[in-house]
Amino acid sequence: MKAVYFLVAILALTSSIASAYDPSPLQDFCVALNDTKNAVFVNGKLCKDPKVVKAEDFFRHVEPGNTSNPLGAQVTQVFVDQLPGLNTLGISLARIDFAPKGLNPPHTHPRGTEILIVVEGTLYVGFGTSNQDGNRLFTKVLNKGDVFVFPIGLIHFQLNVGYGNAVAIAALSSQNPGTITIANALFKANPSISSEVLTKAFQVDKTIIDYLQKQFWSDNNN
Structure with missing residues (x-):
């Protein structure tokens, strides 16, 4: 047994x-x-x-x-x-x-x-x-x-x-x-991730998230 x-x-x-x-x-x-x-x-x-x-x-x-x-x-x-x-x-x-x-x-x-x-x-x-x-x-x-x-x-x-x-x-x-580039996935998403989600996740002011989402996030993969 x-x-x-x-x-x-x-x-x-x-x-x-x-x-x-x-x-x-x-x-x-x-x-x-x-x-x-x-x-x-x-x-x-x-x-x-x-x-x-x-x-x-x-x-x-x-x-x-x-x-x-x-x-x-x-x-x-x-x-x-x-x-x-x-x-x-x-x-x-x-x-x-x-x-x-x-x-x-x-x-x-x-x-x-x-x-x-x-x-x-x-x-x-x-x-x-x-x-x-x-x-x-x-x-x-x-x-x-x-x-x-x-x-x-x-x-x-x-x-x-x-x-x-x-x-x-x-x-x-x-x-x-x-390949998932972290910054691109978070701040270059299409459509954009809600600012409410990102401000709460990173615990920062919305102006910082707005600034980051407006940046040019380079994709260095080809």
Whole structure:
């Protein structure tokens, strides 16, 4: 009888485990296709007929990003929309270029963990935990060759604290991890979030919220 109870407990435990990454593919590849003719719908994309897939479907050249924006940083995404061959493979990456003092502002990837390696320069990076974990902040100064991980869904940032330009490469555990820039989501929402909501949430005067909502919030992702 004890063995039966143990088996039931194991089944209950394993059945409650949720996948935290993209589903595993059931074929070699599924190159994303915008054409609906003679295609199969898989993981949110239409799949190209495997007989006409070519090497270019798995290739993309990434140029340095233009950092002449208010944030002084540019994220060049290589997600499934930019590289169709990533479809169903559960991975993607981004190149992040920083001018001196450039910032990739606080943001989150709701569908992917990020691992970042510094290719050039010095970055101050960090992420904050959830309310349940006390909103703890983990930070580190990274130099060339250093690696740092940002857990899935947590707010994180990178700031160039060196004297020259900096470059980092980020790999993510989803073909389409998504990006939510916190300031944009709050103060650039369309339609706007009610001032009553924001003044109460931040416990500041309405004039401050009005000022923030009138600012130009740069989107440094392309």
